[in-house]
Every structure is written in structure tokens, then in C-alpha cells.
Amino acid sequence: MSERLHFEDFTLGRVFDCGTYAVTKEEIFEFAREFDPQPHHLDEEAAKHSMLKGLSASGWHVCAIAMRMLADGILNKAVGLGGVGSREARWMKPVRPGDTLRMEAEVMEARPSASKPVGFVTFDCRVFNQTEQVAMISMTPIIGRRA
């Protein structure tokens, strides 16, 4: 196995490319049916008349997709030890069926734990569709320090 990323590798301002994620209509429906059954996520006709003017993914679905990209892009290549939370999320534009999202995660803060061999790394996760930014989700995972 290649050398894993440790807390020390997450220097301020470093930007990680977290790959892409294709969002299908079926997946938007599937998530919405289980967790967010509102007409603008489930019903194409009703969605046309909603504030977002068309079918869109649940904002929590966008957070879950960002988590998947953070896990694949960073945490499963690092010594990831869970997360403490999200300071802020902004759902800026609707995520539509057929969108291919990409994400970049920038290190905004890196704070070592005073008592344990770990650190807290806060990323701004910026999610884009084909043309523009659609969301910003802050995430603070715990990452192991180099021995």
C-alpha cells in the first residue's frame, strides 16, 4: 500500500481534487423517497411549479454525495478517524438529474488535538456542475498524525 496521508500533509490552502459524481434521476428519487419526500425532489410536474423550477436533488443528498467524494478523494487515502461536523453548508444552485458533479476540497484550518495523536482538518468542499458552483459544504474530519 502506498504511504497514507497524515494530519501533517494537510497544509493550509492545499486543494484536493475529489473526482466526479454523476447524478441520475433514479438516484434523486431513491434518496428523496427514503429521506426527503417533497414534491420538488419526487414529482417532475409539481417540481416545474416550485421555487426551483424543476426537479432537483435534496440538499442532504448533495451533502451525502460530497461525503462520498471526500471519502474516495481523501479520507480513504488517509488515516481518517471520523468527523466532528460541518460549520456551514450553502446550497447555492439546484442539482439536476444528469448533472456530473466535481468537487475540490481546500484545507481551511488544521488544528492538532492537545491530548491525542490526531488533528482536526477543516475543508471547504466546493461542488460544481458542468458550468458553475452549486454548493459549499464545510467538513471537519479527524485525521491521524504521523508517528
Add this chain to the structure above:
Amino acid sequence: MSWWEDIEIGARRELGIYTFTEEEIIRFARKYDPQIFHLDPEAAKQTMFGGLIASGWHTAAIWMKLAIESRKKETAAGNPLQRAGVSPGFSDLKWLKPVRPGMTLTFTNEVANKVELKSRPDMGLVESRNEARDQNGEVVFSFIGKGFVQRRPKED
């Protein structure tokens, strides 16, 4: 239906209770959060969590599920429904304690703040404090939610 003007700061409601199962914790994690302590009950024992725990975003998604169910129940009971629209996001989301299979959480919502919007005079913002507590009453999850609600039309 009720308007932004009718919402009272401090109004509190219980959204519902939910028991997490091992099967659904793993199913959510396979799709959205494939880290070993969310995926594999045996391997998770060797991690700092000492066992399988739910993805924090799974807990958040369950909050959304219960918020929608609660809204439907209130409508069915004939209570005035807020003219709620979309949400611009949230802040201060915290996963304070691990959520394990078999745990039952109680989710609550309390109106924390109301903000007028200069850019959208027909809408107001409502900020709410949301929490999930475990069987011992300890907070395991919290965040400040934000939602746009329609304002009462001005009478000409």
C-alpha cells in the same frame, strides 16, 4: 397555512423518534460514506469507535425524514402549516456522540431566530435549532437549520 409573521421564536416541537438498524447503517455507508467504521461491524471493533457507527450524514438525513413526517402529521391534524420553501443551507452542524445500531434518538426543532430579507420582501428566513438526543437525554447531533418561509402579503 401560516406565514413567516406567525412563527414564534422559542416555539419547540418534537419531530419524532428513530431507531437505527445495522443493516441500514451499512446500506447508507456503502453508497455515501464507505469508511470502515460505517461498513464492517467486525473491523469497526478495532477502530477508536469500538464498533459500527452510523455516518453522520445518515443521522442528518433521518432528521429530514422526520421533519417531513412531522409536517404531514400536523397537516393531517388540521394545524396550520408553515408556507415553507427551500433552504439555503445550515450552520454549526455537530456530531457529538457516535450513533450505533439499536440506538433510539429523539429529534426536536426549536425556532431560534427570524430574519427579514432585503432582497426578497415576499420571503423571510427562519433559523431553527435542531437536536437529536439518545435514550439518556444526551445530545448526539445538532445543527442550525435555515429555511425560507412566505410572508403575509401586504394589504393595499
